[in-house]
Amino acid sequence: MTKPKLVVFASGTKDGGGSGFENLVRASKTGGLDAEIVAVVSNNDHGSVRERAERLGIPFIHFDPSSYSNVLKNLGIGDSSLGNVYRxxxxxxxxxxxxxxxxxxxxxxxxxxxxxxxxxxxxxxxSGRFGGKGMYGKKLHEAVKAAFDAGEISESGFSMHFVTDELDRGPVFFEHRVPLKKAMTADEIESAVRAAEHEWQPKITNMVMHGDIRWDGRDTKTLTVPSWLRLSA
Incomplete structure (x- = not known):
């Protein structure tokens, strides 16, 4: 049976990032993810994502949405709208x-x-404080730490959701919670969350790609998640 084909978009940096992408590739090779990863896309032409892709034997595509003339030339498309380039x-x-x-x-x-x-x-x-514009990387985990230190929250974690054109507003189908401990730094919070992501991301990705988790792309009421899988694990 042909495996479903997946492309991963991962920014990374010159010095790091891309561990989630590599984790998905390794899971696809060991059976934890029943999918073929056909390519990885990064907006950093020379960085950690490219290094991981070359080492793992996955085709690498450079695409920077702020400057993508190279992509237009390579793909030979006339409509230069951002959505058309993504497609x-x-x-x-x-x-x-x-x-x-x-x-x-x-x-x-x-x-x-x-x-x-x-x-x-x-x-x-x-109320969605940790999503939206600017909520990524160290800034995000520092915001989580500040809320924890202020007594507003006792845990962090990660979310998986379908993607719409509105940033971080597509329907969430899975959350995993990570308890926070007193005196944790933002870096320690980030590491704890990343470890949980690496454990769960291939499993939940597999469920999405094989139809156990699905959405019609329009009405959030049509979001389907198995009854045994809680929104928050």
């Missing part, structure tokens, strides 16, 4: 599904039924 990249890769894993750029035009994101905080907390 062309996915189509050209041969992917049926899109996973955003540390992708820090705005997404437009992708099929919300087949595009999903992992966010390193609980989007349900404090």
């Amino acid at each position: 062309a990249i996915v189509r050209d890769s041969g992917a049926e599904w899109v996973a955003l894993s540390g992708w820090l750029k705005k997404v437009e035009g992708l099929d919300p039924r087949r595009t999903f994101n992992i966010h390193p905080a609980l989007l349900s907390q404090l």
Whole structure:
């Protein structure tokens, strides 16, 4: 049976990042994720994501939404709208599904039924305080720490949700909570959340790609999650 095809979008940096992408690739090779990862896309041409891709034998695509003339030339498309470029990249890769894993750029035009994101905080907390513009990286975990130190929260975690054109507002289908301890630094919070992400992301990704978790892309009432899988694990 042919495995479903997945393209991963991961920003990374020159010096780090991309561990979620690598974790998905390794899971696909050991059976934890029943999928073929056909490519990885990064907005950093020379960085950790490319290094991981080359080491793992996964095709690498450089795409910076703020400057993508190289992509237009390579794909040979006339419509230069951002949404059309995203769609062309996915189509050209041969992917049926899109996973955003540390992708820090705005997404437009992708099929919300087949595009999903992992966010390193609980989007349900404090009326969505830890989602939206600017909520990524160290700034995000420092905001979580500040809320914890102020007694507003006792845990962090991560969320997985379908992706719409509105940042971090697609329906959440899974959250995993990570207890916080007194005197934890922002870096320690980030490490604890990342460890939980690496454990759960392949499992939940597999459920999405095989239809156990699904959404019609329009009405949040149509979001389907197995009854045994709680929204918050």
